Amino acid sequence: MMDKRKLNADHSQPIRGADVKSYGGFCPVAKAAEVVAERWTPLIIRELLTGSHRFHEFERGLPGVPHSLLVQRLRSLERAGVIERRVVKDARRPEYHLTAAGQELSGIVASLGEWGQRWMHQTIGPKDVDPKLLMWDMHRRINLDRLPDRRIVIQFDFRGLKQQSFWLVLERPEPSVCFQDPGFEVDLWVTADTVALHNVWMGRRSFADALDEGRIEVDGPSDLARSFPSWLALNTFAHVPPANRALADSKLS
Amino acid sequence: MMDKRKLNADHSQPIRGADVKSYGGFCPVAKAAEVVAERWTPLIIRELLTGSHRFHEFERGLPGVPHSLLVQRLRSLERAGVIERRVVKDARRPEYHLTAAGQELSGIVASLGEWGQRWMHQTIGPKDVDPKLLMWDMHRRINLDRLPDRRIVIQFDFRGLKQQSFWLVLERPEPSVCFQDPGFEVDLWVTADTVALHNVWMGRRSFADALDEGRIEVDGPSDLARSFPSWLALNTFAHVPPANRALADSKLS
DNA sequence: CTGTATCCGGATCGATACTG
DNA sequence: CAGTATCGATCCGGATACAG
Numbered sequence: 001m002m003d004k005r006k007l008n009a010d011h012s013q014p015i016r017g018a019d020v021k022s023y024g025g026f027c028p029v030a031k032a033a034e035v036v037a038e039r040w041t042p043l044i045i046r047e048l049l050t051g052s053h054r055f056h057e058f059e060r061g062l063p064g065v066p067h068s069l070l071v072q073r074l075r076s077l078e079r080a081g082v083i084e085r086r087v088v089k090d091a092r093r094p095e096y097h098l099t100a101a102g103q104e105l106s107g108i109v110a111s112l113g114e115w116g117q118r119w120m121h122q123t124i125g126p127k128d129v130d131p132k133l134l135m136w137d138m139h140r141r142i143n144l145d146r147l148p149d150r151r152i153v154i155q156f157d158f159r160g161l162k163q164q165s166f167w168l169v170l171e172r173p174e175p176s177v178c179f180q181d182p183g184f185e186v187d188l189w190v191t192a193d194t195v196a197l198h199n200v201w202m203g204r205r206s207f208a209d210a211l212d213e214g215r216i217e218v219d220g221p222s223d224l225a226r227s228f229p230s231w232l233a234l235n236t237f238a239h240v241p242p243a244n245r246a247l248a249d250s251k252l253s
Numbered sequence: 254m255m256d257k258r259k260l261n262a263d264h265s266q267p268i269r270g271a272d273v274k275s276y277g278g279f280c281p282v283a284k285a286a287e288v289v290a291e292r293w294t295p296l297i298i299r300e301l302l303t304g305s306h307r308f309h310e311f312e313r314g315l316p317g318v319p320h321s322l323l324v325q326r327l328r329s330l331e332r333a334g335v336i337e338r339r340v341v342k343d344a345r346r347p348e349y350h351l352t353a354a355g356q357e358l359s360g361i362v363a364s365l366g367e368w369g370q371r372w373m374h375q376t377i378g379p380k381d382v383d384p385k386l387l388m389w390d391m392h393r394r395i396n397l398d399r400l401p402d403r404r405i406v407i408q409f410d411f412r413g414l415k416q417q418s419f420w421l422v423l424e425r426p427e428p429s430v431c432f433q434d435p436g437f438e439v440d441l442w443v444t445a446d447t448v449a450l451h452n453v454w455m456g457r458r459s460f461a462d463a464l465d466e467g468r469i470e471v472d473g474p475s476d477l478a479r480s481f482p483s484w485l486a487l488n489t490f491a492h493v494p495p496a497n498r499a500l501a502d503s504k505l506s
Numbered sequence: 507c508t509g510t511a512t513c514c515g516g517a518t519c520g521a522t523a524c525t526g
Numbered sequence: 527c528a529g530t531a532t533c534g535a536t537c538c539g540g541a542t543a544c545a546g
Contacts (some may be wrong), residue, residue: 021292021517021538024317025383026451027390028490029299029362032369037290039274046282055528064277066520071529081372093527100501101372108368109282113362116285119334119354130278137280152523198279237281244419245334248353274519274537292538308508319539324509346507 009116019076036105040065040089041071045102046085046109050140050236053095060136077102096101110236117202119245122199131158132179134198135166139177141233152224153184156192162229186230188220203238272329288333289358291316293326298355301336303393303489306348313389330355343500363489370455370472370490372498377451384411387451388419392430394486395423405477406437409420411447423484443480456491 011203013165023030036042040062058070074096077083082102086095098105115157121128135156151171158164165187167178196215207229210216218225273291277281289295293315300314311323327349330336335355339348351358374381388409404424411417420431420439449468452458460482463469471478 023296025386026377026381026455028374029366029370030296031373032365033295034375036365037295042286042290043276043283104368106359108364111364112285113282116281119282120284120288124279128279133278202279233445
């Protein structure tokens with residue numbers, strides 16, 4: 001069946017529906033905020049920037065987003081000219097891609113993340129963890145070139161999480177993550193304290209320290225186990241150190 | 254009377270209440286978006302960056318924000334460690350200032366504005382205008398050093414707006430704007446088509462063209478009238494040209 | 507002036523169930 | 527898989543009244 005939405009050959013003006021709640025006025029910050037600063041929108045753009053293009057990928061990367069709200073947001077962003085919905089021929093599922101306008105939001109989203117890592121996220125506590133989301137982020141940030149030239153399967157077990165295992169399937173062209181046993185032979189087993197692995201992933205603790213303290217354990221062939229830490233590219237913002245609030249405030253006085 | 258909120262000597266962690274609706278998880282973009290991407294928040298930060306520090310100034314710069322919602326947002330931002338509420342001695346009114354964390358949002362807000370001006374704001378139509386807001390923005394962006402060394406009062410009349418005049422009182426240390434006749438002797442009278450003046454202010458039309466077309470008229474002593482355009486620093490984002498959407502899209506294909 | 511405290515209609519959000 | 531439909535709960539916008 002054909003897609004009924006029109007193809008909008010005229011792009012001389014942004015495509016705006018009446019769905020966005022306007023601030024009124026002429027301020028460009030307000031105009032941008034109407035589109036970009038709505039709930040969930042910055043995270044949808046983050047997902048697009050990190051490689052998600054399909055509806056179910058957004059749902060994986062945005063745990064808790066209501067199904068129907070995600071549809072709304074995608075339509076909204078499409079009308080605002082930030083994303084483009086492509087119905088690829090011979091593929092049943094549509095793909096979403098950033099337009100040129102959308103790609104120019106990458107700096108803003110990156111700055112948001114840096115600011116968040118610097119000021120709002122000085123350490124990661126039990127309330128901040130989310131193993132599924134961690135696994136999803138990990139599969140997007142793997143140094144594939146550090147891996148042997150074959151498929152490597154890693155099983156993750158989080159301590160305290162009852163019965164829940166995850167599998168990282170590292171292969172070309174793209175790693176994937178499974179929440180059920182994919183049936184492949186497992187090359188490495190990682191057992192970790194949930195909070196500790198999050199802190200390592202976010203650059204707040206070193207992998208080596210977590211190993212020494214026994215918070216992370218890697219089992220399997222020793223050559224693989226030794227190189228495993230180098231496979232992890234860590235979170236995009238792991239390199240951003242926390243701000244020293246005490247210092248910052250004293251500078252102000 | 255003393256302010257009951259505690260002074261929070263310990264700033265090792267951000268001060269967080271339970272008011273912000275959390276996205277959950279550990280993503281720094283999400284943590285930042287919880288604080289910064291709530292409705293009205295980017296505009297409150299814009300106001301702080303452009304020189305507003307008092308409650309009534311925020312209300313002027315944020316037309317339409319509900320009185321009580323503004324209070325909520327200010328508390329929210331204070332708890333998040335983005336702004337600081339100062340009760341200055343011998344002043345009845347508190348002042349709001351950006352903390353070090355808040356100041357580091359300036360780049361994000363600036364980028365938002367540039368993006369908005371570039372993509373969402375290619376021309377300004379009748380729905381985008383707001384004379385009060387325009388006057389408020391103007392009084393914040395005056396090249397005082399181009400002015401004679403005395404108080405200059407300008408009366409603005411927008412064509413089509415019934416009976417509504419505005420006055421710009423240009424004096425040191427700070428210009429001010431009046432929505433009622435301040436009673437000063439007027440030095441210059443500006444009569445303008447509302448949309449045209451907005452377009453000039455946003456860098457979308459030149460002042461000279463608007464004069465030539467008769468959309469803006471300046472009456473008063475000719476030396477003042479001649480130098481008047483140079484007093485206007487224009488909107489912060491007036492220098493940002495619109496993107497060429499047709500070109501951008503063709504590059505993508 | 508800077509709040510606090512209401513109230514109310516409507517929009518938005520979050521959760522769930524249903525469809526092709 | 528990618529949506530629609532629906533339904534409470536919450537939030538927002540706008541108004542008003544009032545206190546320090």
